[in-house]
Amino acid sequence: MTRPSVAKVMLLAALLVSPGVAQQLQFEAPPKAAAGRSALPAKPIPGTELLAELRKGGYVIYFRHASTDFSRNDSQSKSDDDCENQRPLTDKGREEARQIGAALRELKIPVAKVLSSPRCRTMETAMLAFGRAEQESAVRGGPARTADPQRYAGLRRLLSTLPEPGQNVVISSHGNPFYGVAGAPYLAEGEAAIVRPLGKDFEIIARVRHDAWRAYLYSCSRNAFAAATILASATLVSGHLRVFRPQSGLTQRLRGGSTARALRSSVHISFSVGTRGEWMS
DSSP: OOHHHHHHHHHHHHHHHOHHHHHHHHHHSOOOOOTTOOSSOSSOOOHHHHHHHHHHOOOEEEEEOOOBOTTOOSTTOOSTTOGGGSOOBOHHHHHHHHHHHHHHHHTTOOEEEEEEOSSHHHHHHHHHHHSOOEEOGGGTOOOSOTTOTTTTHHHHHHHHSOOSTTOEEEEEEOHHHHHHHHOSSOOOTTOEEEEEEOSSOEEEEEEEOTTHHHHHHHHHHHHHHHHHHHHHHOEEETTEEEEEETTTTEEEEEOTTHHHHHHHHTOOOOOOOOOOOOOOO
């Protein structure tokens, strides 16, 4: 037997004896960024439009798990259920996950399925945020060979598949798989990419940091209150409508069609989505 053949046999034996080695290869080998793609939205979408789209359904919301403890790693992990030997969520990460889920519920964004990588940090993120999760190995990717073009074929298929009408699909996974199918920059921990499935491909329409969902909710609530204040402050005087604008402290006298236009323009909703990515898994 030649020397290379001996080496191959020894490696195969090590993988068979120690499944943890196979796990380590699969999770520690970083992929190459998807060629010719960018994980940034091609065209920024206003926050109000993004919310309206998500409420209609038809999107895949891909989350990278919430904040983790980088003093630990998965190198000694023997299985997906071996949480003691994996990089875990921090208390901060657990609170991030809870806040994400609470904000999406209050924003009335429909979610049909929650798919998760089987690793403990992704499952915990999904359970804390949504109270449910289906383990799905395809969202994590494999096999271990980074050069294999089919490594993330399952994830690519999920991102390209339209959800059932009126619903969205949530994926809780890692930074590496998304980097491998969508390109740079990396998703930060807790960040989401809003993906529009196109059947045989997909496109990214927005990226939302974990704390931006709560900021979006606050923005909607604040402007709803402002709109109610405007309507409550409108008084009919001699056939004219006087509208008090809280933002400027001014009262404007209006008549006819200009009334509706003024009320609509009195409220401005703004939302900023994060686009900064980081190298994490």
